[in-house]
Amino acid sequence: MARIVKEQAYAVKRNEILDVARRLVDTKGYEQMTIQDILD
Numbered sequence: 001m002a003r004i005v006k007e008q009a010y011a012v013k014r015n016e017i018l019d020v021a022r023r024l025v026d027t028k029g030y031e032q033m034t035i036q037d038i039l040d
Contacts, residue, residue: 017038024033 021032021038024037028037
């Protein structure tokens, strides 16, 4: 059975993660960035 996800909540969380990832790439660089950096 497929999981039901509220589209708006999903979109908000996704955009937050992408914003953090973009900032980290700008400050640390792609090669130095880790998934843990994004999660923190």
